[in-house]
Amino acid sequence: MRVLLLFVDGVGIGARDPEKNPFARFPSPFFSFFKNEPLPVLPHNGVVIPTRADMDVSGLPQSASGQTAIFTGRNAAQALGHHQSGMPTPTLRKMLDESSLFKNVRALGKTGIFANALSQHYFDKRGERISATARALIAGGFPWLTMDDLREGRAVSHDLTNEFLRQMKFDVPLRTPAESAKILAEICEHADFTLFEFILTDMFGHNQEMSQTEEIVRRLDILLNVVLARVDLQETTVVLTSDHGNFEDLSVKTHTNNLVPTCVWGEGQHIFIERVKRLEDIAGSIEAVLL
Numbered sequence: 001m002r003v004l005l006l007f008v009d010g011v012g013i014g015a016r017d018p019e020k021n022p023f024a025r026f027p028s029p030f031f032s033f034f035k036n037e038p039l040p041v042l043p044h045n046g047v048v049i050p051t052r053a054d055m056d057v058s059g060l061p062q063s064a065s066g067q068t069a070i071f072t073g074r075n076a077a078q079a080l081g082h083h084q085s086g087m088p089t090p091t092l093r094k095m096l097d098e099s100s101l102f103k104n105v106r107a108l109g110k111t112g113i114f115a116n117a118l119s120q121h122y123f124d125k126r127g128e129r130i131s132a133t134a135r136a137l138i139a140g141g142f143p144w145l146t147m148d149d150l151r152e153g154r155a156v157s158h159d160l161t162n163e164f165l166r167q168m169k170f171d172v173p174l175r176t177p178a179e180s181a182k183i184l185a186e187i188c189e190h191a192d193f194t195l196f197e198f199i200l201t202d203m204f205g206h207n208q209e210m211s212q213t214e215e216i217v218r219r220l221d222i223l224l225n226v227v228l229a230r231v232d233l234q235e236t237t238v239v240l241t242s243d244h245g246n247f248e249d250l251s252v253k254t255h256t257n258n259l260v261p262t263c264v265w266g267e268g269q270h271i272f273i274e275r276v277k278r279l280e281d282i283a284g285s286i287e288a289v290l291l
């Protein structure tokens, strides 16, 4: 069976408070579920598994340690003794190099794709300071998708519109979120494991501007509507998860301690229901579905 992992940065399960939570202010069929309330069955029979992001380490969960936990199945915060923001540190890089999900996918004789286009310029400019997602991909020995792939409709960008790359002066076409979601659904037919990374949720969570978040909620709705309508859920298990809370509580500029949602659609759902309680449980569940 195939797996499509939608990694959505900075989304927790927050309170039903329209003053704080964009998912309460702007109702979404996929994301309007709340803390201390019964969890719904999502469209296309998706389940929501509330997932601990704290790794038994005090303080607010952060991106580098949270993403390393998701993409290695290891307790990255405990290895460091703290939660780590930004880009992976040497300790986290070593964990990604040793235990990346993409590396394990390869060891199973399966193929992996990171659907987000990357550029040589990104690697040249950042050196060791690349994202956990890019590091995980490289550790698996799989090639990254390029700006040519993006232009030709074989890759996507994190914002689903390419606006961010165009602002950075890359010559890439504007796309609608629906067009990008359609491309993503096609990409995942070409690999056993596909990863997509969406980061605007974390950015807009830090910005705390409620009026700007409706567009982000709609973009996520379009992503899921299009992808779930196009992939064969008998063949492909679709998983959405996050590294820490943020977007669901705009009353604070920081991340939150809320549980994060792991939403799962398709035949592999039962494996996640049985196994996932914490971020560190996700990688092994994906591998179990791929087997």
Ligand SMILES: [Zn+2]
Pocket (backbone or CB within 6 Å): 010, 063, 202, 203, 206, 246, 255
């Ligand atoms: Zn953040």
